[in-house]
Amino acid sequence: MTALRRVRWHHPELEAAVVAGGAWLLLLAPVVGGETVSAVHDRAHASVPLLAGALAWLLMVIAMMIPTTLAAARYVGLTALWRRRRVTVVEFLAAYVAAWGAFGAIALPVAAIAPRALATSEESVLAGVLAVAAAWELTPWKWRSVRSCHRHEPLPPAGRRAHAACIASGIRYGARCMGACWPAMAAMAVAGHAQLGLMALLTVVLTAEKLALQPARLARPAAGMLVGTVLVTLAA
Amino acid sequence: MAFMRADIWTLEGNQEWHPVTEAYARAVAVMKTRPASDVTSWRFQAAIHASSGGDWRQQCQHNCWFFLSWHRAYLFWFEQIVRAAMKEVDEIDPEVREAWALPYWNYSRGGTYASLPRAFLTEQLPDGAENPLYVRERRQRINNGDALTKEAIATTEAFKAHTFTGFDGGFGGAATGKNHLDQDPAGVAGRLERTPHGSVHNGVGGPGGFMSLFETAGLDPVFWMHHANIDRLWAVWITQGFANPTDDRWLTTEFEFHDEQKQLQRSRAAGVLDTASNLGYTYEDLTVPPAAEEAAAMSRAPRPDHPPELVGATDEPLDLTGRRTSVTFGVESSRGPAAASERAGSERLYLSLDGIEGDRNPGTTYGVYLNLGDDDEPEPHYVGNVSFFGIEKSRDVRSDHPAGHGLRYVFDITDTVAALRGRDRWNPGRVEVTLAPLEEDEPVATAEAVGAPIRVGSVGLYVQ
Numbered sequence A: 001m002t003a004l005r006r007v008r009w010h011h012p013e014l015e016a017a018v019v020a021g022g023a024w025l026l027l028l029a030p031v032v033g034g035e036t037v038s039a040v041h042d043r044a045h046a047s048v049p050l051l052a053g054a055l056a057w058l059l060m061v062i063a064m065m066i067p068t069t070l071a072a073a074r075y076v077g078l079t080a081l082w083r084r085r086r087v088t089v090v091e092f093l094a095a096y097v098a099a100w101g102a103f104g105a106i107a108l109p110v111a112a113i114a115p116r117a118l119a120t121s122e123e124s125v126l127a128g129v130l131a132v133a134a135a136w137e138l139t140p141w142k143w144r145s146v147r148s149c150h151r152h153e154p155l156p157p158a159g160r161r162a163h164a165a166c167i168a169s170g171i172r173y174g175a176r177c178m179g180a181c182w183p184a185m186a187a188m189a190v191a192g193h194a195q196l197g198l199m200a201l202l203t204v205v206l207t208a209e210k211l212a213l214q215p216a217r218l219a220r221p222a223a224g225m226l227v228g229t230v231l232v233t234l235a236a
Numbered sequence B: 001m002a003f004m005r006a007d008i009w010t011l012e013g014n015q016e017w018h019p020v021t022e023a024y025a026r027a028v029a030v031m032k033t034r035p036a037s038d039v040t041s042w043r044f045q046a047a048i049h050a051s052s053g054g055d056w057r058q059q060c061q062h063n064c065w066f067f068l069s070w071h072r073a074y075l076f077w078f079e080q081i082v083r084a085a086m087k088e089v090d091e092i093d094p095e096v097r098e099a100w101a102l103p104y105w106n107y108s109r110g111g112t113y114a115s116l117p118r119a120f121l122t123e124q125l126p127d128g129a130e131n132p133l134y135v136r137e138r139r140q141r142i143n144n145g146d147a148l149t150k151e152a153i154a155t156t157e158a159f160k161a162h163t164f165t166g167f168d169g170g171f172g173g174a175a176t177g178k179n180h181l182d183q184d185p186a187g188v189a190g191r192l193e194r195t196p197h198g199s200v201h202n203g204v205g206g207p208g209g210f211m212s213l214f215e216t217a218g219l220d221p222v223f224w225m226h227h228a229n230i231d232r233l234w235a236v237w238i239t240q241g242f243a244n245p246t247d248d249r250w251l252t253t254e255f256e257f258h259d260e261q262k263q264l265q266r267s268r269a270a271g272v273l274d275t276a277s278n279l280g281y282t283y284e285d286l287t288v289p290p291a292a293e294e295a296a297a298m299s300r301a302p303r304p305d306h307p308p309e310l311v312g313a314t315d316e317p318l319d320l321t322g323r324r325t326s327v328t329f330g331v332e333s334s335r336g337p338a339a340a341s342e343r344a345g346s347e348r349l350y351l352s353l354d355g356i357e358g359d360r361n362p363g364t365t366y367g368v369y370l371n372l373g374d375d376d377e378p379e380p381h382y383v384g385n386v387s388f389f390g391i392e393k394s395r396d397v398r399s400d401h402p403a404g405h406g407l408r409y410v411f412d413i414t415d416t417v418a419a420l421r422g423r424d425r426w427n428p429g430r431v432e433v434t435l436a437p438l439e440e441d442e443p444v445a446t447a448e449a450v451g452a453p454i455r456v457g458s459v460g461l462y463v464q
Helices: A002-010 A014-032 A034-047 A049-078 A082-118 A122-137 A140-148 A159-191 A196-211 A215-235 B008-014 B019-033 B042-049 B067-088 B094-099 B156-160 B191-205 B221-239 B248-252 B275-279 B290-297 B338-344 B414-422
Strands: B003-005 B254-258 B264-268 B281-283 B309-313 B318-320 B325-330 B349-357 B366-370 B382-386 B407-412 B430-437 B454-463
Touching: A014 A034, A014 A049, A014 A082, A014 A196, A034 A049, A049 A082, A049 A159, A049 A196, A082 A122, A082 A159, A082 B309, A122 A140, A122 A159, A122 A215, A140 A159, A140 A215, A159 A196, A196 A215, B008 B019, B019 B042, B019 B067, B019 B094, B019 B221, B042 B067, B067 B094, B067 B221, B067 B254, B067 B264, B067 B275, B156 B191, B156 B221, B156 B290, B191 B221, B191 B382, B275 B281, B309 B325, B318 B325, B325 B454, B338 B454, B349 B366, B349 B382, B366 B414, B382 B407, B430 B454
Parallel strands: B003 B281
Antiparallel strands: B254 B264, B309 B454, B318 B454, B325 B430, B349 B407, B349 B454, B366 B382, B366 B430
16 A cells, blocks of 8 residues: 555656556447447447447547646646646646547547448548558657657746646647547547557557657658558458 | 876976977868868768768767767777877977877866867967868867866766766766657756766867867867866766775767777777776876866765656746846755655755756856855856757658757756755755856857857656
């Protein structure tokens, strides 16, 4: 208990990591949870498709993108008043997830109509978006956005200004993160939350890119990996 | 035989244009004739510190624990290149060439020693040729032969650090990954890097001068002697029984340089710890600067293992425009593990200047003071200097080396607060922080430096 408390002293982002782990478990549940869980999952999507789709998207965002934010969440936690550490991390990450939620509100409908509008299969659309993601890895704009994600903004210590600044900072951080990761998350909007292998792969790539101190060194390996997923998708 | 790096004032005090100084000048002249693409050229060597390109250059390490080891290796390979360049100059005595080592500028002795010798101030060599040791892009006062200010050359704060790293950067800088300026959010300059390192950069360069900017600092021959002195002060600190990190992340992280044969070489901290046995050189003088003797001998309680916690900070950013500026903020009691330290009266206090950004280093070093009234003597209120060396990279996201977040400086203010408490000048519920330029700015050397403002995102108080 004491050891855990010490870890939490130094890592106020720990609970966010646990929440991301929980999101992964919820996304895994329909696959590994047996027939009953799978049936509940399918019924939810059939009866309230919009709500279920939105929740699934937010779960995907939490599972995939929260791991990329842990360094930023640690910074905002460690530089907050002790009594505001938890609420600061929660507000910052909630605003960040909300920013990705707004992205999903556009990306999900577009992904849903794309195959019909383009008169092609869902797999072809997914392969196309992954190809865009691979190409994006090789552009300078991608890496400027990734480096911008290293930017931290000191926040007011307390009061309503602290809440407002923290939420605004989370949204700005989300916007910078979108500049770096939009094609990968667009691919997930097409693929859906059942594509757990692709989710895991993209989570590892995006987290490594965001946390690396010299991220551009990952450009070619990441692009190569994404080209590989394009080929696998087309072959499937 | 180990080479001995001598104090430039020992050389020039005995003989103006000492052969070692003149050999340095003539080797610099040779390096300046080489194209910038030549790894042994003057411009390439400066670009290793920083450049606007996205290639492998601009590797210098600042605001982190690699600051000292990286610069030691940088100077070592530079010294090999300079010594090799001397072979192209017939006028240099072979004995001087064979024994030549980079001189250091021990400004820490103060007075005349804190000014540059005439060899760096005159436009011509003894034979009338252009003097490559003279650089016009310096603070005019320095090129007139004036001394650096005593605040700029102070070593007392550095020698108060008895650990290499720590929340306030310790002696050598915060534990981070590779950190050109601010890739790593944990980046904090060590005390030696803040002062005298950063303040001497500004003191010599001034607004717009070579020494004030990452990309041009290495173009001033004084840069190399300044860093030789910083390297020497690290060696002096070790002689006081203090220890380097033993962490493998510090010892084994590799950095790339070129030797005099233009071959790529890799250096790491573990390979540069002992200058005599690892690198083949020693320093003429390894005694503690007199002003820092007391600081080096002070006893220090071990720091608690819980993290420092914020107990107060400013609501608004603070803009610095070359004038004295103050800010006040409220402070509350610790609500975390530091509360026990507070109750026991054993807490350590830190002042943090966070998220510092600006387009250009104004070349002005600011002193930082606690609760300084208009009529107060500044010294009891003084906590340290901020110099903003490298700040022009703080928003640069064009390459991986800088990475786009502001500088952070942290000062251990425990002793200052204890002294202010003793004089009834400390209010535990409210703090006033003043930043004041150490010296009046001269007319600026370049238009770009005019009014270069600095924004401090937040000023905060931490307790541990």
